[in-house]
Amino acid sequence: MADLTHLAIPGTRIALRVTPRASRARLVIEGEDLRAYVTVAPEGGKANAAVQVLLAKALGVAKSRVVLVRGQTSRDKLFEIS
Template identity: 45%
Template sequence: MISDTLGPMSSDVTQIPIHATPKAQRNAVAGVKADDAGRLEVQVRVTVAPEGGKANKAVCETLAKAIGVSKSKVSIVRGETSRHKMAQVEAPSADVEAWMDGLPRL
C-alpha cells in the first residue's frame, strides 16, 4: 500500500521516497518502483547532471509540476548527494497519496 511507503507526515506535509535519475532524456515522473529492499520509491528522471545541486532542484521542480503544487512546496530533506532521496511536499497527505496511487508501477 502506498501509505506505508510515505515517510512521517502531518495533514499538510508528506515525505516521499524518491529514486532520481540524472542526465535523462526528459524531465518526468516515470512511476513507482520497489528498491532492493522492497520499499516503493517514486522514479523521477531529470535532464541535468548532478552538479552543484542542479539535479536536486530539477527533481523538486519536476515533482512539484507532477503533483500540482508550487516549486517552493517541495524540498529534498535527505539524500542530497544520493540517487535515493526523501522529498518533503507541503500538500495535504491525502492528495499526495492519491497522486501516488495513480502512478504506474514499474
C-alpha cells in the first residue's frame, strides 16, 4: 500500500480515482495520480467508506479525519484531512 503519511496535514485535499469490485483493496500511485481499488460494490456508500478506511490507514490518521468533499457518486473523488 502507498505510504501517504507526508500528506496527513489538516486541510490537505487528496484527489483519487476509485475502482470498485477489485480483487483486493489497495492504494496505488500511478505517475502523479492516486488510485484506490476496493473490493465492495458502489452501493449505499459502501465503496466510499472502504476508500475512507484505506486512506486513513495510509495516512496514519483516524478515519473520522478523512472527509469526502466531492464525488459521492463519481469514480473521481476528493477527500480532505480535517
